[in-house]
Amino acid sequence: MKYLLLVAANLRRKKLRTVLTLLSVLVGFLLYGYLGAIEVALGQGVEVAGADRLVVRHRVSIVQPLPQSYGARISRLAGVEDTMHASWFGGVYQDPRNFFAQIPVEPDRFQAMYPEYVLPAGQAEAWRRTRTGAIVGRRTADRFGWKIGDRIPIQAPIWQKKDGGNTWEFDLVGIYDGRDKGTDTTTLYLRYDYFDESRAVGKGLVGWYVVRVKDPEQAESVARAIDAEFANSPAETKTETEGAFAGAFARQIGDIGRIMRAILGAVFFTILLVAGNTMALSVRERTSELGVLKALGFSNRQVMAVVLAESGVLALAGAGAGLGLAWFLVGRGDPTGMLAVFYVPAARWAAGLALAAGLGLVAGLLPAVQAMRLRITDALRRA
Amino acid sequence: MSDNVWVSVRGVDKVFVRGSESIHVLERLSLEVRQGEFLALMGPSGSGKTTLLNLIGGLDRPTSGEIEVGGERLDGMSERRLAAWRARQVGLVFQLYHLMTALTAERNVELPLLLSPLNRLERRQHVATALALVGLKDRARHYPSQLSGGEQQRVGIARAIVTDPVLLLCDEPTGDLDRKSGDEILGLLQALNREHGKTIVMVTHDPHASARAGRTLYLNKGRLSAEMPE
Ligand SMILES: Nc1ncnc2c1ncn2[C@@H]1O[C@H](COP(=O)(O)OP(=O)(O)OP(=O)(O)O)[C@@H](O)[C@H]1O
Ligand SMILES: [Mg+2]
Numbered sequence: 001m002k003y004l005l006l007v008a009a010n011l012r013r014k015k016l017r018t019v020l021t022l023l024s025v026l027v028g029f030l031l032y033g034y035l036g037a038i039e040v041a042l043g044q045g046v047e048v049a050g051a052d053r054l055v056v057r058h059r060v061s062i063v064q065p066l067p068q069s070y071g072a073r074i075s076r077l078a079g080v081e082d083t084m085h086a087s088w089f090g091g092v093y094q095d096p097r098n099f100f101a102q103i104p105v106e107p108d109r110f111q112a113m114y115p116e117y118v119l120p121a122g123q124a125e126a127w128r129r130t131r132t133g134a135i136v137g138r139r140t141a142d143r144f145g146w147k148i149g150d151r152i153p154i155q156a157p158i159w160q161k162k163d164g165g166n167t168w169e170f171d172l173v174g175i176y177d178g179r180d181k182g183t184d185t186t187t188l189y190l191r192y193d194y195f196d197e198s199r200a201v202g203k204g205l206v207g208w209y210v211v212r213v214k215d216p217e218q219a220e221s222v223a224r225a226i227d228a229e230f231a232n233s234p235a236e237t238k239t240e241t242e243g244a245f246a247g248a249f250a251r252q253i254g255d256i257g258r259i260m261r262a263i264l265g266a267v268f269f270t271i272l273l274v275a276g277n278t279m280a281l282s283v284r285e286r287t288s289e290l291g292v293l294k295a296l297g298f299s300n301r302q303v304m305a306v307v308l309a310e311s312g313v314l315a316l317a318g319a320g321a322g323l324g325l326a327w328f329l330v331g332r333g334d335p336t337g338m339l340a341v342f343y344v345p346a347a348r349w350a351a352g353l354a355l356a357a358g359l360g361l362v363a364g365l366l367p368a369v370q371a372m373r374l375r376i377t378d379a380l381r382r383a
Numbered sequence: 384m385s386d387n388v389w390v391s392v393r394g395v396d397k398v399f400v401r402g403s404e405s406i407h408v409l410e411r412l413s414l415e416v417r418q419g420e421f422l423a424l425m426g427p428s429g430s431g432k433t434t435l436l437n438l439i440g441g442l443d444r445p446t447s448g449e450i451e452v453g454g455e456r457l458d459g460m461s462e463r464r465l466a467a468w469r470a471r472q473v474g475l476v477f478q479l480y481h482l483m484t485a486l487t488a489e490r491n492v493e494l495p496l497l498l499s500p501l502n503r504l505e506r507r508q509h510v511a512t513a514l515a516l517v518g519l520k521d522r523a524r525h526y527p528s529q530l531s532g533g534e535q536q537r538v539g540i541a542r543a544i545v546t547d548p549v550l551l552l553c554d555e556p557t558g559d560l561d562r563k564s565g566d567e568i569l570g571l572l573q574a575l576n577r578e579h580g581k582t583i584v585m586v587t588h589d590p591h592a593s594a595r596a597g598r599t600l601y602l603n604k605g606r607l608s609a610e611m612p613e
Contacts, residue, residue: 055612
């Protein structure tokens with residue numbers, strides 16, 4: 001601890017250089033934190049998807065509908081706990097940029113299927129009583145300032161009503177919360193029975209099925225059994241885990257996560273060079289001072305520790321400030337308003353600090369070894 | 384070894400090898416310094432004075448021969464033990480002071496104490512005593528750049544004596560100072576020798592400086608003699 005005096009003094013020696021190095025580390029970790037939140041938001045479906053849920057879709061594409069009659073056949077298969085169908089409503093609220101998903105489902109089965117959505121019992125009951133009723137997640141409700149009892153008009157470019165109109169109105173009867181921080185609470189769920197009887201075309205068809213399996217270990221074999229059940233029928237299916245389904249969906253909008261990781265990688269490599277360069281310069285300039293420390297009785301290891309501590313302090317201070325700033329900015333919320341979730345999981349903050357410690361170690365290692373090997377007589381002669 | 388001999392150098396050789404060249408700096412050199420003695424070492428540039436001082440101070444090892452200081456054999460001591468020995472047993476004073484520019488005078492003086500088991504308060508007290516002894520009590524908070532050369536060297540001496548070692552090794556302590564500051568430093572060393580019983584080995588080029596010492600030896604062509612070589 002008392003050697004920190006030496007570390008602090010050395011960092012003060014070239015203030016401008018120390019500040020610039022700190023800033024570069026800070027910016028790197030700010031990016032790490034902030035891009036981390038975006039990456040989590042984009043990869044969210046994959047991370048929180050239930051391991052025990054399968055998605056059954058048309059083999060050709062998700063856009064092709066499946067018959068409603070498949071539900072009963074799926075339920076009878078071994079290993080299937082429960083099943084529910086869902087469809088794509090694809091509506092627009094006021095402006096196409098206000099994107100969020102709306103999905104017609106079966107209210108009776110909905111809560112058992114999605115335990116990660118927390119809906120008060122009274123509201124669930126109201127939804128079962130109200131055919132035009134809909135429930136929405138907290139994030140979207142907050143985004144548009146919706147309250148229970150509101151009538152929500154939604155334009156549906158895909159679905160014309162029997163009366164010829166495209167505007168659907170739903171009564172907001174419930175607002176659900178996520179059980180965990182990472183739960184997506186943007187989707188609006190409406191009742192399939194109301195949807196099906198009001199639409200002009202597509203009666204009796206559904207978008208896909210969500211299937212809960214009895215044992216997640218058996219998910220693969222159940223998926224194969226489902227696809228086998230409908231093989232050689234007019235609507236063959238493709239069944240995969242919800243995670244794989246969401247992942248495939250994410251790949252359609254491009255692998256943004258991978259691009260961001262590549263950028264972060266480049267940023268960190270640059271920071272490593274900057275910090276490493278700072279440390280190398282700082283050790284070279286202090287050759288004689290380090291020699292004097294040894295002459296005074298500091299052991300090779302102690303001198304090495306002083307150098308490593310210096311780069312560790314640089315890295316941790318810069319990273320601490322950068323992560324703190326990222327935490328503050330992420331806390332102010334999603335700037336686009338379109339992301340399902342916007343936060344950084346605790347594990348990522350911890351990984352950030354570990355990364356900082358690693359950065360300090362790697363940047364300081366060579367100079368520290370150099371300092372350790374320094375021979376006193378050479379160091380003093382060079383002065 | 385008679386019991387008041389503090390430094391004993393016996394048949395020491397020092398050879399520097401640089402590439403294919405080897406320089407035989409010290410040749411079977413022997414030297415004894417009694418406890419409480421003030422010895423001046425003179426000799427032409429490149430004769431090996433600094434080399435000899437480094438060997439006595441445990442900063443370097445002899446190619447062959449024995450070195451014993453305060454009853455402990457330095458040749459053959461492990462690097463780590465040698466470092467710990469230096470921290471306790473020897474005070475070093477350099478021509479160019481070698482202070483840490485980023486630390487105040489008192490922090491510089493405190494450095495060797497960081498290696499001791501003393502607590503903060505005890506370290507402060509030792510530092511204050513050492514600074515008072517060299518007459519710099521009121522400059523404790525100054526940085527080296529705010530001090531004159533003579534004052535910087537006094538900080539260097541305070542750092543050398545703060546652990547209260549028996550032996551002080553000074554390599555041209557006045558080499559970079561004007562006559563007046565140099566005289567003050569020499570007076571200080573003399574006082575440390577006479578009043579505090581420090582054993583001092585001082586390398587110098589200045590006959591004026593060696594005159595302050597109790598004994599002067601001349602190093603030339605790898606050997607020591609009491610006579611000035613022509
Ligand atoms: N680490 C080293 N590597 C190679 N040669 C060295 C080394 N240290 C000293 N020498 C050589 O040993 C000889 C003696 O050097 P030393 O520094 O001891 O002389 P000196 O008497 O102190 O000289 P000066 O009065 O100029 O300080 C010189 O020729 C020097 O070049
Ligand atoms: Mg010399």
